Amino acid sequence: MSASSLGNIPPTHDTQRIEVFGWTLTTIERIDVATMEEALASLSRFRFAWIDVEGVAISEAVAAIEAPLQMPPLACDTLIEGIRRPGADDFDDVTIVTMRSHLPTGGVEFIDFLLAPQLLVTLQEKSGGDVFTAVRERLKAQSQRLIHADASVLFLLLGRAVCESYRPVLAHYSESLEKFERALVRRPDASMLDRIHEHRRQLLFLRQGLAPLREALANLQASLAVRMEEERRMRARLGALRELQDEVGALLDLVEFQKDSAQHLLDLYLNAASNRLNEIVRVLTIISVIFMPLTLIAGIYGMNFETDSPWSMPELRWRYGYPFALGLMAISVLSFLYFFWRKGWIGDPLRHRKHGGILPGLPSTRQIDATWPMSLMLSRRKPRPTKGQR
Numbered sequence: 001m002s003a004s005s006l007g008n009i010p011p012t013h014d015t016q017r018i019e020v021f022g023w024t025l026t027t028i029e030r031i032d033v034a035t036m037e038e039a040l041a042s043l044s045r046f047r048f049a050w051i052d053v054e055g056v057a058i059s060e061a062v063a064a065i066e067a068p069l070q071m072p073p074l075a076c077d078t079l080i081e082g083i084r085r086p087g088a089d090d091f092d093d094v095t096i097v098t099m100r101s102h103l104p105t106g107g108v109e110f111i112d113f114l115l116a117p118q119l120l121v122t123l124q125e126k127s128g129g130d131v132f133t134a135v136r137e138r139l140k141a142q143s144q145r146l147i148h149a150d151a152s153v154l155f156l157l158l159g160r161a162v163c164e165s166y167r168p169v170l171a172h173y174s175e176s177l178e179k180f181e182r183a184l185v186r187r188p189d190a191s192m193l194d195r196i197h198e199h200r201r202q203l204l205f206l207r208q209g210l211a212p213l214r215e216a217l218a219n220l221q222a223s224l225a226v227r228m229e230e231e232r233r234m235r236a237r238l239g240a241l242r243e244l245q246d247e248v249g250a251l252l253d254l255v256e257f258q259k260d261s262a263q264h265l266l267d268l269y270l271n272a273a274s275n276r277l278n279e280i281v282r283v284l285t286i287i288s289v290i291f292m293p294l295t296l297i298a299g300i301y302g303m304n305f306e307t308d309s310p311w312s313m314p315e316l317r318w319r320y321g322y323p324f325a326l327g328l329m330a331i332s333v334l335s336f337l338y339f340f341w342r343k344g345w346i347g348d349p350l351r352h353r354k355h356g357g358i359l360p361g362l363p364s365t366r367q368i369d370a371t372w373p374m375s376l377m378l379s380r381r382k383p384r385p386t387k388g389q390r
Helices: 036-045 058-069 073-081 133-140 151-164 166-186 191-228 234-301 321-343 351-355 372-377
Strands: 002-005 017-023 028-033 048-054 087-091 094-102 108-116 119-124
Touching: 017 036, 028 036, 036 048, 036 058, 048 151, 058 073, 058 108, 058 119, 073 087, 073 094, 087 191, 094 151, 094 166, 094 191, 094 234, 108 151, 119 151, 133 151, 151 166, 151 234, 166 191, 166 234, 191 234, 234 321
Parallel strands: 048 119
Antiparallel strands: 002 028, 017 028, 017 048, 087 094, 094 108, 108 119
């Protein structure tokens, strides 16, 4: 086991990785260890520490930290045998928070946070990368603000990193939904229906990773608020949980917005398909109505009665009977066409769309940012402009 500053040891890429970040009074040190026992043995030299475990079975990790953290049996059973879903629980001095992260490679991983008074443990069963790279880079900078931080601040940074992993996924879905909307406005296509359903299903999957967590964080804050008056050290933990709940709530609002947008696209497709069907039925009805008088005239003049009868049609012996019948058919067709045109049943009542017309006072579709809901809901995460940029 060797210790050094953060910038001297490159991160390892083994299948199993145990990494210790220790806070002293003046610096942050990073240690690579092989077992959980070595990691726990190094804690005495630090003010507080973060143990990041990757690629180790949950049962093995919990068996190693159960005694040092004095975890109650219910907490251990929750980690080992409990249902893998986002949530938060408090067991005296140990707070357990489970979050679901979206890896840059496209996979999904559950991360368990064990927040103790002077220790933070993150358990990741999958190996091969996580979403904490940006936090590690910040720790490498050795800023005074992070050096004087505590475990609650570090927990908040890691929780925000997990929330940040949702942003690329949501940005992709937002762009795709806007493309679907533009395509549906131009011409509805049945092939888009399955793709919209798939996007809505994926958004529901994202919601399952956020809604239970926000509810659990709210319940956990209520229980910790009672203990805060008795134990002052709970105040920092309560503040971190409240801030993390705000982050999760902002993401959940965005997921709900996009889910409603997907449902709107489904309604738009159904309405467009219904309108298209009505247009087809209208055209067929007009054609049928136009041919009805033609059929009537042809039927009348096609009856084979005795021409010598005084009650026979005079046009049968008339020299211009055939042109008269054709003219009568033409007049009936033109009359119906004029009648339908006057009623607005023929032609495109929205012909201004073909010329790119839009309602006055509204911006065009190209002027609207595809990610405007995200920019509004998560505007607090945008970097502030410098004086030179103002």
